[in-house]
Amino acid sequence: MKRMLTRINLVVATMMAMLAVGTSCSKDDDSTPANPSVPGDAVAWSGTTIGDGSDAFEVKGKYVIKKGVYSLKGWVYVTSGSELYIEPGTVVKGDKATKATLIVEPGAKIFAEGTQAQPIVFTSAQAPGSRKPGDWGGLVICGKAKNNLGQMTIEGGLRTQHGGTDDNDNSGKIRYVRIEFGGYPFATDQEINGLTMGSVGRGTTIDHVQVSYSNDDSFEWFGGAVNCKNLVAYHGWDDDFDTDNGFSGKMQYLLGVRNPKIADQSVSNGFESDNNASGSTAEPFTSAVFSNVTFIGPIGQDAQFANNTTYINGANLNPNNGSRLGQFQAAFQIRRNSHLNVFNTVATGYPVGIMIENDKGSATQAAATAGKLTVQNVFFAGMTALGSDKNKTWLDQLSTDGTNLDATKPSFSNGYFSRTGGNNTNLAAIADLKLKQPNSTVASPNYGPSAGSPLVGKSNLFTNALLQDAWFDKVDFIGAFKSDSDADNWMKGWTNFDPQNTVY
Structure with missing residues (x-):
């Protein structure tokens, strides 16, 4: 039975103290207000269970969850x-x-605005040392x-439909959130x-978000146009950044790091991009634009790495909840009529x-x-095969239909990358x-390029028309970080690379 919250008639006596306004040119100077701008008619949440x-x-109405520790139970819908x-x-x-699960429905809003020093954390209720992907x-x-596809029901068994024209x-x-x-x-x-983002519009703000040990994709967009910066996908089960159903947003400064012992039965990728599941030419095409992404794949993190299910055993993190272990595949998988664009x-x-x-x-x-999807100013290193045209083959051989292979010719993907x-x-x-590139157990990693790296001191990285929007920072480096200097590490202060053992 659906239950509706009864509005509390007690008005919060004092909502917010006005903060002094500071200025800084730094992206990560923690200048976000100590509290979000809560409207005067918002009601303080009662109790510590949501x-x-x-x-x-x-959830119906306007509520503020005051700083503290809360339990989220069941499927909670923030309604229109x-x-x-x-x-x-x-x-x-x-x-x-x-x-x-917390679901923000179309017409509703969530303001989860943490700070660099005080991020907001959504995590497992299990005790330290016993947490696993898929705990919630x-x-x-x-x-x-x-x-x-018009009105879509978001995947995962939830009731919510999304999609429209705005x-x-x-x-x-969503800022400074784990x-x-x-x-x-x-x-x-x-x-x-x-x-999971379904038809989220560009009026939404999403930046400085870390997703760790997800039991499926770390981030997935089903349509929509939201722009995002400073995202971290850490040790996910399936893909790092999955784009579908006409997603057209802009992305800059993203990091994806794999645990070499965790991969999905469907094969795990850095990017997985489809126009839609059927591969149709329905418009709008998936045409998201990504710039300044760093992917740290499984090879090179462990000298013993082998891309098989004997080695990829879940690293004692298998939740045994129906998810299946498999193998790693590609840094970029672009398929089913996607028009994805990847730069720098x-x-x-x-x-x-x-x-x-x-x-x-x-x-x-x-x-x-035809230039309807673009891969430009990209560096690969340590790949077993440069390109492949057929899912789950790992062979650099030509396929023009995604099924049959011509072993006498290199893959189309190889030729396109090398064009x-x-x-x-x-x-x-x-x-x-x-x-x-630290291994997968480093608690405070730094993935920036050192002095003399071929990734720094570049020019003409933003000449493509797709990158002319003022939203993009016109930087002179490839990847998510300018350098390995602590000052250039935008992850500092709010991320956590050992959530398994953190006491909350």
Whole structure:
């Protein structure tokens, strides 16, 4: 039975103290206000539990969750017209037994605005040392922007539909937020991700978000036009950044780091991009633009790495909840008529560098030839095969239909990456990048390039028309970080690379 919160008639006596306004040119100077701008008619949340354990608990109205530790139980829907504010430093623990999930529905808003010093954390309610991917559902945001299938029901078994015509739709603000151990698999190929976004509009703010140990994709966009900066996908089960259903947002400064012992049965990639599941030419095409991404693949993190299910055993983190272990595949998998665009990016240590795949009758390769998708100013290092055209083959051989292989010719994907004018580089050794690449157990990693790296001191990186928007910072380096200097580490202060053992 659906339950509706009764509005508390007690008005919060004192909502916020006005803060002095400071100025700084630094991206990460923690200039975010100590508390979000909560409206005067918002009501303080009562108690330390959010939800009642059912699959249909509804938040209706305007509420502020004051700084503290809370339990999230069941599927909690923030309904249309409602607003949920979460103060910096708040910790929300997802309940395992009820597959706790927080869903922001179209027309609703969430303002989870942490700070560099006081991030907001969504994590597992399990004790330190016993947390696993899929301990709870995750965070789902749905809006009214365009997708290429009209009204869609968000995957994962939830009730919520998303989609519309307003690419400027506003679902709120997510800043300085960590999401850990989410991503429950409701059914095969119907999983809740760490952060799932359905038709989210560009009026929404999403920056400085880390998703760790998701049981499916770390970040997935189903349509929409939201722009994002400073995202970290850490030790996810499936793909790092998955784009579908006409997603058209802009992305800059992203990091994806794999645990070499965790990969999905569906094969895990850095980028996985489809126009839609059927590979149709429905518009709008998936045409997101990514710039300044760093992928740290499994190869090179462990000298014993082998891309098989004997080695890839889950690293004692297998939740045994229906998710299946498998193998790693590609840094970039672009298929099913996707028109994805990737610039100024570096990827290391995947079995395959790039896949441009004509599966399901699609014409993805023709789109690449025609300039409708772009891979430019990209460095690969330590890839076993530069390109592949067929899913789950790991062979640099030509396929024009995603099914049959011609072993006498290199893959289309290889030729496209190496084309004249693409300014792409494939290096045999990861060390040639002079990129700090710690193994998967380093608690405070730094993935920036060292002095003398071929990734720094570049020019003409933003000449393509797709990068002319003022939203993009016009920087002179490839990858997510300017250098290995502490001052250039935008992850400092708010990320956590050992959530398994953190006491919350």
